[in-house]
Amino acid sequence: EDQVTQSPEALRLQEGESSSLNCSYTVSGLRGLFWYRQDPGKGPEFLFTLYSAGEEKEKERLKATLTKKESFLHITAPKPEDSATYLCAVQAGSGGFKTIFGAGTRLFVKA
Amino acid sequence: SAVISQKPSRDICQRGTSLTIQCQVDSQVTMMFWYRQQPGQSLTLIATANQGSEATYESGFVIDKFPISRPNLTFSTLTVSNMSPEDSSIYLCSVELGGYEQYFGPGTRLTVT
Numbered sequence: 001e002d003q004v005t006q007s008p009e010a011l012r013l014q015e016g017e018s019s020s021l022n023c024s025y026t027v028s029g030l031r032g033l034f035w036y037r038q039d040p041g042k043g044p045e046f047l048f049t050l051y052s053a054g055e056e057k058e059k060e061r062l063k064a065t066l067t068k069k070e071s072f073l074h075i076t077a078p079k080p081e082d083s084a085t086y087l088c089a090v091q092a093g094s095g096g097f098k099t100i101f102g103a104g105t106r107l108f109v110k111a
Numbered sequence: 112s113a114v115i116s117q118k119p120s121r122d123i124c125q126r127g128t129s130l131t132i133q134c135q136v137d138s139q140v141t142m143m144f145w146y147r148q149q150p151g152q153s154l155t156l157i158a159t160a161n162q163g164s165e166a167t168y169e170s171g172f173v174i175d176k177f178p179i180s181r182p183n184l185t186f187s188t189l190t191v192s193n194m195s196p197e198d199s200s201i202y203l204c205s206v207e208l209g210g211y212e213q214y215f216g217p218g219t220r221l222t223v224t
Contacts, residue, residue: 032211043203043215044154046112087153091211098169099144099213101154 002027002092006102013109016077021086021105024070029093033071035064036087038104044087078109113138113206115216123222124194131190132219134204139184142207145177148218149200157202160187194223 007022025033032051036044048057050066057064061082063074073086088102114137124130134143142161146154158168158179166179181187191198199222205213 034212036215041218041220043115043205043218046212046214049210049212089154097211098156099211103153 002090002098002100004088004090004100004102006086006088006105008105009103010106011108013075013078013107015079015109015111018074018076018078020075021073021088021107022070023073023088023102025088025090026069027090027092027100031091031093031097033066034089034091034099035062035071035073036089038085038087047086075107078107080109080111083107083109113140113208113214115204115206115214117202117204117216117219119219120217121220121222123224126195126223128194129190129192130194130221131188132202132204134187134189134216136185136206140206140208141184143181143187144205144207144213145179145187145189146203146205146215147200148203154203157189191221194221196223199223 003026005024032049034049035047038044048064053068055066061076065072085104085106087104089099091099116135118133145157148154156169157172158166160166160179160181162181162184178190201218201220203218205215207213
């Protein structure tokens with residue numbers, strides 16, 4: 001069965017304290033792995049798509065990486081405005097190309 | 112990307128009634144999706160709505176409870192029928208563009224009393 005597991009569930013950082021969020025997955029035939037940011041009361045905002053192991057994408061203080069079993073979202077020198085829930089999702093080649101979402105990591109950055 | 116709007120943004124409804132949620136996209140898209148997000152939880156796919164065909168429902172969701180319309184390439188509706196408090200949730204529509212990623216609307220927060 002296709003699965004997506006994110007850790008930790010919640011992460012509290014001081015402003016400027018870099019860290020990483022983990023997304024491990026088991027799917028048959030990965031088409032793409034996606035990272036989203038979701039602020040309270042809003043819909044998820046698309047951040048990155050990764051297609052194959054070894055691929056990396058960057059945007060401001062965020063960098064996403066992908067291996068054959070997991071993805072990391074690295075946050076460098078975070079600011080309070082980076083506080084949000086970060087969702088990982090995968091789309092597999094089996095199951096009719098359905099996108100499966102992880103439970104998310106709630107990030108809190110304190111000034 | 113795409114700009115997606117949903118109506119209503121929130122509603123409080125009595126049990127046993129129905130609510131229709133609208134999703135409008137600023138460009139023509141083939142694939143649209145409806146998700147449910149219960150408080151503190153992740154997204155669960157309700158159904159895929161492609162224009163010109165019947166919606167495809169995921170396990171645990173049925174057409175009688177969640178009828179979907181997709182009359183054209185920019186619009187869809189989801190109806191939550193015969194509501195109970197367990198239907199209280201955020202309902203989200205999304206669209207898939209060329210790179211497999213999905214873009215989401217702002218969501219409809221539904222409370223059933």
